[in-house]
Amino acid sequence: MSLKKNKNTIKDIRFKKSGFKKCIQCGRCTASCPAAYLFPDYKPRDLMRRFMFNEIESPEMEELIWKCGQCYSCRIRCPRNCKAGLGVLALQSDSVLKGNAPSEVLLFAQKIKENLYNKGETILPETMGVYILKELGDSYYKKFSKNILKREKLGFLKDDTHQISLSNDSLKEIRAIMELTGMGAKYG
Ligand code: SF4
Ligand code: SF4
DSSP states (O other), X not given: OXXXXXXXXXXXXXXXXXXXXXXXXXXXXXXXXXHHHHOTTOOHHHHHHHHHTTOOOSHHHHHHGGGOOOOOHHHHHOTTOOOHHHHHHHHHHHHHHTTOSOHHHHHHHHHHHHHHHHHSOSOOTTTSOGGGGGXXXXXXXXXXXXXXXXXXXXXXXXXXXXXXXXXXXXXXXXXXXXXXXXXXXXXX
16 A cells, blocks of 8 residues: 555545654554554554555565554653554555455454444443453463453443433434444344
8 A cells, every 4th residue: 555546545634634744653552552562563653664664565564564553652651742553544444445454353343333233332241352452462362351251250241231221312313323424234
């Protein structure tokens, strides 16, 4: 993807707001990035350099962008007020819209839409499988799997939304917004 060729990415305000033109390559973002800690090949500083030099089209980049968890530690630490995560978010959105995202990400996006349409909630523990965390390695996967069991032991239901009373009118509004914005086909 080239910045000149890909008008959608250029127009994506989040990409511009990443502030990649102001980056001085100091590396503070990488030092504070949890994804960089987990994945040795992921460095927000490198991504900012690639944005600067218009090097955002490559199979490597398609993989790298999904390592960012949108925590914005990079933003807090940056002396130039750059937001690497925002640039990554623009690329992630572009990838989802084009259907190029990894299958587990597309599944995750689909589940969020279904949940929103059916219950007015985006993340429901019962439908968001921890299997997605397998990419972090076995020890993380086991740890998070155990957390779900701990949650139930503490008395939380698998699906807390049964306790939330969302009026039919509100649900209708949510569905109307989804349809008007092109976000939702019908899932009911
Ligand atoms: S902290 Fe800011 S200026 Fe430093 S490398 Fe990261 S984005 Fe660039
Ligand atoms: S938003 Fe992404 S790039 Fe920034 S610190 Fe978090 S994981 Fe790293």
